[in-house]
Amino acid sequence: DQQVKQNSPSLSVQEGRISILNCDYTNSMFDYFLWYKKYPAEGPTFLISISSIKDKNEDGRFTVFLNKSAKHLSLHIVPSQPGDSAVYFCAAKSGAGSYQLTFGKGTKLSVIP
Amino acid sequence: KAGVTQTPRYLIKTRGQQVTLSCSPISGHRSVSWYQQTPGQGLQFLFEYFSETQRNKGNFPGRFSGRQFSNSRSEMNVSTLELGDSALYLCASTPGSDYGYTFGSGTRLTVV
Numbered sequence: 001d002q003q004v005k006q007n008s009p010s011l012s013v014q015e016g017r018i019s020i021l022n023c024d025y026t027n028s029m030f031d032y033f034l035w036y037k038k039y040p041a042e043g044p045t046f047l048i049s050i051s052s053i054k055d056k057n058e059d060g061r062f063t064v065f066l067n068k069s070a071k072h073l074s075l076h077i078v079p080s081q082p083g084d085s086a087v088y089f090c091a092a093k094s095g096a097g098s099y100q101l102t103f104g105k106g107t108k109l110s111v112i113p
Numbered sequence: 114k115a116g117v118t119q120t121p122r123y124l125i126k127t128r129g130q131q132v133t134l135s136c137s138p139i140s141g142h143r144s145v146s147w148y149q150q151t152p153g154q155g156l157q158f159l160f161e162y163f164s165e166t167q168r169n170k171g172n173f174p175g176r177f178s179g180r181q182f183s184n185s186r187s188e189m190n191v192s193t194l195e196l197g198d199s200a201l202y203l204c205a206s207t208p209g210s211d212y213g214y215t216f217g218s219g220t221r222l223t224v225v
Contacts, residue, residue, distance in 0.1 A: 032211055043203050046213030099144050099210050100169045103156035
């Protein structure tokens with residue numbers, strides 16, 4: 001049973017516009033969420049994270065929103081750039097001492113110049 | 114600051130053989146985790162080591178094992194390789210549980 005779901009396998013956005021990537025989770029014990037970007041033949045690169053005690057976290061062009069009641073989080077990229085084209089993974093973990101990440105299957109973002 | 118280094122980058126093995134993959138974490142990171150990435154299953158957690166002790170293990174058969182050395186470098190071993198073990202194996206290190214985990218570039222294992 002998939003505990004972290006990214007229901008959109010792909011997303012295309014025009015350069016300069018907003019990209020919104022979505023992620024749903026089922027495990028109510030998850031309390032820390034992370035977003036990663038991955039290019040082919042490379043390891044995932046950490047982008048941004050959020051703790052369950054917050055509902056928003058910003059870092060430059062990246063903002064993550066967390067809706068605990070809906071068990072939903074989203075990553076906003078504004079403005080989108082062609083270099084943002086990659087696969088984006090949502091990940092979650094539970095417990096302060098947990099080091100195990102549960103990943104979604106990813107969303108491939110294509111930013112069109 | 115050097116990142117997470119995984120060796121080798123590519124590996125081709127025959128069914129039934131065994132393989133050992135290596136991971137050198139970022140200096141000062143004592144936690145090292147391993148993940149398997151396949152097209153069908155995505156990224157799946159294998160195990161995590163801290164101070165030479167395995168603390169967490171994912172849902173993989175006993176053919177998958179690992180260890181960590183006193184300098185935090187880690188190895189994972191897969192014995193009796195099967196075709197389904199073909200995957201990208203990723204190692205990640207972190208200084209603590211609520212930090213971003215830094216991944217290496219991975220080892221692409223192909224079993225023929």
